[in-house]
Amino acid sequence: MSGWDDYWTALAEGDRDLAITFIQRALDEGAAPREVLDEFVLEAQHRIGELWLEGEWTVAQEHEATAVSESLVHWLASVTSRSPTLDGRALLVSCLPGERHALPALVVAEGLRMEGHRVHYLGADPEPSSLLSEVLDLGPRAVLFSGSLTSALGTQKSMLVSLRALGVPVVVGGQAFGLDARRARSLGATAYAPSIEAVVEVLDRLPARLPRLPDLETVPGEAEGAWLEDARPELAAYVVRQVRRRVGDEGGTPDWWTDYESNVDHLVGCLGAALVTGDDTIMLEVREWMARMLTRRDAPPTVMELTWDTLAGRVRGHPMARLLLASA
Structure with missing residues (x-):
């Protein structure tokens, strides 16, 4: 253009x-x-x-x-939105809980308003119980979630299952969900939509209320994923301490340390997401992303392997987590 x-x-x-x-x-x-x-x-x-x-x-x-x-x-x-039709139920648009990248959800919310839909927009990082209360009060046509950080997926299943039990259609999209519907389906979403155009098409096909759906199957790593999410702050802090101790004077310029702690937290969250969704490609993605980040910030070449090995050693009592780390 x-x-x-x-x-x-x-x-x-x-x-x-x-x-x-x-x-x-x-x-x-x-x-x-x-x-x-x-x-x-x-x-x-x-x-x-x-x-x-x-x-x-x-x-x-x-x-x-x-x-x-x-x-x-x-x-x-x-300057471009059409007047909304008032004879139908509104849509609720939000980021996933724990997701602070609000722009994609805002684009969806305002894009749907441009199409004439009534929209309630909750923004970034909603509190789960408040979000469920909002759904019960509003009775929306559907709930639409945006997720950019894959590390936020590991804690979403219980909320999406609750919405599923209420019969409310849930449409998800964003970089966190990858390129197809596998992660969305594993968490209990009704549909996956990678664009506003896809969202509109999905909404046209959704029933007014979902029929009773079978319970989601538990994936093999789900229990480990729940443990890992609970232990996530301690695990991330441990990895950072050990890598800092082992790198020592080799660290050179401190620039790469600026984001390293949050990067490790993201890595641990991605491991939890991979366990809960059963999608091992998450670990391939986060390893490539983290290696690229460290390289561009002139981190010592040993840091990536030290980080991976330290985390693997810390979760040695959890075979599915170790398997995912090894496979990536």
Whole structure:
């Protein structure tokens, strides 16, 4: 879409007004609002994430650009949304509990408003019991969850099963769920949708209320996954301490330590998610991601293996967890 380079420059400079000018120009040239969301806002967000991963952007730069993107989504919805139909039930859109990346959920919420849907938007990291109370009070047509962090998936099954028991359709999407419906189905979701267009298509096919569904099968690693989530803070802290002790003076520049603690917590969370969903590709993804992050931040070459081996040693009494680590 024309105007991308100008838009990106405005976004990178944190210039909201200039960014809106370029989006307005795209609309005047015939771009549909959904195209703007996909080809400007979401594409830019992907690039922002890549620049942070590569160490070319700081967290502060990422947050500033994301704040501009969020304000742009609100503005776009305010000038393009259709009046909602009032004869049907609303949709509830939210991030998963524990998920703080709110922009994708906001894009879904406002994108659906642009299509004329009534939407209740809860935002980032809702408290699970409050979310369930909101569902009971609202009686939504469906609940739509966005998840960006795979490490958040390990704690979601009980909530999705509760919604399943209430007969409320649950549609999930986002980077955390991978490229197909396997992780979504394993957690009890009704459907997986990778885009706003897919969400609209799914909603058109959903029944008003789900029939009684069979209980989800327990996967072999689920009990270990529950233990690991409970022990996650202690496990992550242990790995960080041991790696710091063993690296010693080899650590060189301290830059790579800045994100290392949160990276290890993410790794442990991904192991829990792999156990609960039964999807071993999660560990392949997080190993590749973490190795790339450490390399771009000039961490000593031994850190990745030290991290992996230290975590494997700490979970040696849990065979499924060790198997997942070994297989990756």
